[in-house]
Structure formats: structure tokens, C-alpha cells
Amino acid sequence: MTxxxxxxxxxxxxxxAVMFCLWAIASAVTRNPQTNKATxxxxxxxxxxxxxxxxxxxxxxxxxxxxxxxxxxxxxxxxMKGYLIALAIGTPVGFLLGSSELFRKCFxxxxxxxxxxxxxxxxxxxxxxxxxxxxQYGMDVGEAAAIFTVxxxxxxxxxxxxxxxxxxxxxxxHNVAKVLNLSGPQKLFRILIPATLPYxxxxxxxxxxxxxxxxxxxxxxxxxxxxxxxxxMEYNAGIQEHIILCIITVGVVGFILDRVMSLVxxxxxxxxxxxxxxxxxxxxxxxxxxxxxxxxS
Amino acid sequence: MPFLELNxxxxxxxxxxxxxxxxxxxxxxxxxxxxxxxxAGKTTLMSMIAGLVKPDDGExxxxxxxxxxxxxxxxxxxxxxxxxxxxxxxxxxxxxxxxVFPKWKTVEKKKYAEKYIRMVNLAAARDKxxxxxxxxxxxxxxxxRALSMNPRILLMDEPLGALDALTRSTLQDEIERxxxxxxxxxxxxxxxxxxxxxLADRIIPLxxxxxxxxxPAVTVDLDRPRDRxxxxxxxRFKEIRGELLRYLLGPGAKRRATSEAxxxxxxxxxxxxxxxxxxxxxxxxxxxxxx
Numbered sequence: 001m002t003x004x005x006x007x008x009x010x011x012x013x014x015x016x017a018v019m020f021c022l023w024a025i026a027s028a029v030t031r032n033p034q035t036n037k038a039t040x041x042x043x044x045x046x047x048x049x050x051x052x053x054x055x056x057x058x059x060x061x062x063x064x065x066x067x068x069x070x071x072x073x074x075x076x077x078x079x080m081k082g083y084l085i086a087l088a089i090g091t092p093v094g095f096l097l098g099s100s101e102l103f104r105k106c107f108x109x110x111x112x113x114x115x116x117x118x119x120x121x122x123x124x125x126x127x128x129x130x131x132x133x134x135x136q137y138g139m140d141v142g143e144a145a146a147i148f149t150v151x152x153x154x155x156x157x158x159x160x161x162x163x164x165x166x167x168x169x170x171x172x173x174h175n176v177a178k179v180l181n182l183s184g185p186q187k188l189f190r191i192l193i194p195a196t197l198p199y200x201x202x203x204x205x206x207x208x209x210x211x212x213x214x215x216x217x218x219x220x221x222x223x224x225x226x227x228x229x230x231x232x233m234e235y236n237a238g239i240q241e242h243i244i245l246c247i248i249t250v251g252v253v254g255f256i257l258d259r260v261m262s263l264v265x266x267x268x269x270x271x272x273x274x275x276x277x278x279x280x281x282x283x284x285x286x287x288x289x290x291x292x293x294x295x296x297s
Numbered sequence: 298m299p300f301l302e303l304n305x306x307x308x309x310x311x312x313x314x315x316x317x318x319x320x321x322x323x324x325x326x327x328x329x330x331x332x333x334x335x336x337a338g339k340t341t342l343m344s345m346i347a348g349l350v351k352p353d354d355g356e357x358x359x360x361x362x363x364x365x366x367x368x369x370x371x372x373x374x375x376x377x378x379x380x381x382x383x384x385x386x387x388x389x390x391x392x393x394x395x396x397v398f399p400k401w402k403t404v405e406k407k408k409y410a411e412k413y414i415r416m417v418n419l420a421a422a423r424d425k426x427x428x429x430x431x432x433x434x435x436x437x438x439x440x441x442r443a444l445s446m447n448p449r450i451l452l453m454d455e456p457l458g459a460l461d462a463l464t465r466s467t468l469q470d471e472i473e474r475x476x477x478x479x480x481x482x483x484x485x486x487x488x489x490x491x492x493x494x495x496l497a498d499r500i501i502p503l504x505x506x507x508x509x510x511x512x513p514a515v516t517v518d519l520d521r522p523r524d525r526x527x528x529x530x531x532x533r534f535k536e537i538r539g540e541l542l543r544y545l546l547g548p549g550a551k552r553r554a555t556s557e558a559x560x561x562x563x564x565x566x567x568x569x570x571x572x573x574x575x576x577x578x579x580x581x582x583x584x585x586x587x588x
Contacts, residue, residue, distance in 0.1 A: 172379040175349055178367040180396045180446075190392065194383040 049241035075226035082150025094162025119214040142222035157206035165199025205261040300325040306355035314508040330493030333503030372448035413441040433464035504549035
């Protein structure tokens with residue numbers, strides 16, 4: 001067996017095994033000697049009670065009783081909606097915060113105040129906001145409030161990291177832009193964005209982590225079907241095994257999301273090619289009355 | 298009319314004068330080297346010519362017109378190369394070409410960029426990114442980028458400062474060869490007197506800061522092309538070198554010494570325990586008188 005295989009398979013297995021042991025011990029501790037029942041179900045009991053969700057991951061037995069991957073998918077779709085809204089708002093705000101002193105002075109304090117607010121606190125606000133819009137546009141208030149909460153909570157890492165990235169651009173690059181007389185959009189696409197990309201992607205990754213963290217809370221409170229909604233329902237129904245199933249699923253999916261994002265992050269150096277393609281498309285829009293063009297000797 | 302002119306230019310940072318009363322006049326096609334101590338304000342001087350920094354006092358004139366901001370007519374070769382790391386060698390040069398000749402056809406721009414990459418002998422590294430290149434190669438890209446802008450004046454800020462001695466001399470020869478080809482006006486900032494003598498028509502020493510100013514210019518009337526090994530034995534080379542060093546180590550260094558002395562001003566109060574010493578002396582005197 002190669003060392004790499006030991007590192008990525010065998011050693012994590014040790015960690016998982018230890019975790020399962022601790023879980024079994026914790027379950028044994030809660031066992032009532034009279035009834036011989038544990039309040040915290042152990043690993044085996046959990047598997048037996050919830051295997052139907054795993055062996056039939058795409059089953060649909062009703063809105064509140066679906067296979068685990070189906071529930072995961074519902075949650076993921078909701079997370080992606082909120083997350084994309086967060087990126088669409090967070091990236092430009094981060095750029096403004098990092099590049100404009102005036103903007104920073106205006107908005108940095110309020111951002112710092114809003115940033116630590118818990119998702120649980122945003123949700124009622126989302127409800128109030130969309131409640132008013134429901135009558136006019138016939139929207140699903142719970143759904144909208146959940147997405148709103150995900151978006152507003154996962155916004156901040158993107159904003160902060162992008163701003164830091166823009167501020168960390170070396171003076172040299174600014175000098176190059178000045179000496180070459182780059183126009184505003186040119187400077188943005190050819191210097192600012194490529195120079196900030198690594199920071200931006202760190203922000204994107206952290207934001208996705210937060211978005212996934214928030215979805216459980218948002219679904220629990222709105223009762224929307226998904227991992228969080230299922231968890232809440234089974235809690236109310238007293239089926240503890242299903243709660244544990246949800247927790248494990250949330251953890252595993254979060255881990256996979258983070259891995260995918262860090263893979264993207266590592267290959268970020270290839271993105272400038274993509275950017276130059278976008279730029280090629282924008283070239284037609286670029287003003288042509290530029291700078292001192294002397295005759296070539 | 299001089300091509301580039303600096304009249305009584307001064308610049309301070311946070312109250313500390315960096316440059317004081319800089320007067321400089323450069324002819325078209327002249328290669329001028331400014332030699333001075335590190336930290337004396339050489340980069341500030343160059344940044345003012347480039348238009349990246351505004352002088353507090355005085356004016357910078359290019360062909361009689363005041364310099365108000367940076368522009369591609371004054372190409373800069375920075376000490377740390379300032380290449381964009383996400384672009385290849387070719388893309389770095391092409392970016393400059395695109396900026397300066399926006400009306401050209403794409404094919405023309407590409408050909409033109411390639412011409413300068415060949416000129417600095419980097420054709421083989423055309424599609425490499427800066428982090429795959431050595432320091433010397435990076436600086437060549439920077440040279441190619443600057444030249445491809447077809448600037449009216451080329452500003453080099455210690456371009457070879459970060460390179461090892463051998464690469465340095467190779468690039469010096471290359472800069473001389475390229476300059477011979479189109480005789481651009483060049484301002485070279487360096488801390489290496491020999492480098493200045495090898496490349497420049499005229500060398501001006503910059504005194505030590507704070508409040509650095511330019512010393513008397515020395516004309517380098519050595520025949521071109523200059524051979525670095527032969528030049529070492531030339532009596533005129535030694536003379537020029539001696540003249541520059543005499544200024545830089547003599548009057549040019551003094552400003553630093555005097556200003557440092559004035560910065561650490563000693564208190565004008567008399568130490569209290571001086572009286573003890575005085576008593577001793579009194580005693581001594583008395584004993585001497587007694588004896």
C-alpha cells in the first residue's frame with residue numbers, strides 16, 4: 001500500500017472508527033436500565049431505523065418522507081439560489097469596499113454591524129419582507145425567507161475577502177496600469193480581477209460553507225422540505241435516529257462542497273484564460289480613442 | 298530646447314525633504330545615468346519624471362510641456378519588473394502594444410509584440426508566465442514591454458539591481474546593443490557607478506538624502522560600443538570613475554552627515570553633577586597652588 005493511500009484512506013478511517021466508538025459509548029451511557037432503551041440511539045440502531053432513506057435515496061413517499069439524496073437535493077437547490085445571490089452582490093460590494101476609500105468609510109461600519117448577526121435573527125426579517133410582497137406577487141414566503149437568510153449570511157466572507165484582495169494588489173500593478181493608461185474597465189478586467197481572484201475564491205469557498213451551515217436552520221424554522229425541514233419534523237415526531245442521519249448527511253455534503261471548492265481554487269490560475277475570452281467579447285465595446293499613438297520608426 | 302527638463306524640483310514625504318532643487322536637462326537621444334546612494338530618492342525622482350508622483354515644487358517638462366500624469370510616452374522599466382503574473386510573456390508585451398497602438402489590426406499588434414520579444418532573445422519563452430522565468434529573463438520581458446511602447450523616453454529604475462553579477466553584465470551589454478539600434482532618450486537610475494559609465498553619455502551623481510540633490514555632471518566621452526573588459530584599463534574610465542566617487546564620497550555624502558548631526562540635537566542644559574567635577578578641579582588647583 002502506498003503512503004498516499006494510507007494518508008487519504010486508512011488514517012481518516014481511524015478517525016471515523018474512534019468517532020463511532022465514542023458515539024456508541026455515549027449511547028450506552030444514556031441507556032435506561034429498566035426499559036433497556038437509550039435516549040441517544042447508537043450506531044446500529046440508527047442504521048436500522050434509517051436505512052430505508054439510504055438504500056432508497058431517491059424514493060418519494062410524500063412531501064415529508066423522501067429518500068436522503070432527494071432531501072439533500074432540495075436543500076442544495078435552495079442553498080445554490082441564496083449562494084449565487086450572495087456572490088452576485090458580494091463580489092461587486094467587495095470590489096467597491098477595497099478600491100474606494102469613500103465607499104469604505106461610508107459602508108464599512110454598517111457591514112461590520114450586520115456581519116455577526118445570526119441567521120436565526122435574519123429569518124423573521126425575511127418573513128416580514130416577503131409577507132408584504134406575497135399579496136402582490138404570489139410568492140412562497142417561507143421559501144423566499146429561507147433563500148434570503150442564506151444569501152445575507154453567506155454574503156460577508158465574499159465581501160470581506162474580495163475587499164482584502166483588492167487592497168492587497170501591489171502598487172506595481174497599479175503603476176503598470178497608470179503607465180499604460182488603462183481605462184477603468186480595462187484596469188478592472190486585466191489587472192484588478194485577475195490579481196484578486198485567489199482572494200475572491202477563498203471568499204467564495206467560505207461563503208459556500210456558511211450557506212450550507214445556514215440552510216439547516218432556515219429550513220427548520222420555515223418547515224420547508226429538505227434536510228433541515230426533515231430534521232425538524234423528526235425531532236417533533238421523536239424519531240432520534242433520523243436526526244442523526246440528517247446530521248451525518250449535512251456533514252458529508254458540507255465536506256464534499258468544501259473539497260470541490262478547494263479544487264476549483266487550486267486551478268484558479270487557469271481562469272485568466274477564461275477572462276481573456278470574456279475580454280475578447282468586450283473588446284468591441286472598448287473606446288478606441290486611446291492615448292498617444294506615435295508613428296512607428 | 299532640451300528634450301526633458303526638471304526645474305527646481307523638490308519633493309518631501311511627511312515633512313522630510315527627499316529631493317531638493319533638482320535641475321536636470323536632457324537632450325533628445327541622450328543616455329543619462331543618475332548614480333546615487335540607495336534610499337536617496339532615486340526612485341522618487343524617476344517616478345516624478347514618469348508622472349506617477351507629483352513634485353511639491355518646480356516642474357517637469359517633456360518637450361516643453363509639463364508632465365501632468367503617467368503615460369505610455371514615458372515607458373518605465375521597474376526594478377522589480379512589474380510583470381503581470383497571470384499573463385504570458387507575449388501577453389504582457391501585447392497588452393502594452395494594444396494600449397499604444399489601439400487602431401492597428403490584431404495581426405499587426407501580435408507581430409510587433411513578437412518583434413520585441415525576439416529583440417530581447419526571449420522567443421523561446423514566449424508562452425511562459427513570469428514565475429517560470431529567471432530574474433534576468435523577467436527583466437528582459439520588462440525591457441521588451443517598455444520598448445514595444447515606442448516611448449519618447451525610456452526610464453529605467455535600477456533595472457538590474459536585483460540580478461546577480463553575471464546576468465547583470467549580460468543585460469548591460471544587451472541594453473547597450475538595443476540602445477545603439479534606435480538611440481532612444483534614456484534615463485537610467487543606478488547605484489552602480491561602473492554600470493553608468495558603461496552605458497551612459499553623461500552621468501549625474503545624486504547626493505545622499507534627506508534633501509538629496511544632483512551633483513556636477515560627468516560626460517562619458519568613451520567610444521562606443523564599449524567593451525567591458527577593455528574599458529577597465531582605459532585611463533579615461535578611471536578618471537571618470539574617480540571624479541564621480543570623489544563627489545559621492547566627499548561633498549555628496551556630506552549632506553547626510555550634517556543632517557544626521559542636526560537631527561540628533563544635544564540638550565543645551567548643563568548636567569547637574571558637573572559641579573562635583575568642578576569641585577575636584579578646584580581642589581586640584583588648590584593643591585597645585587599649595588605645592
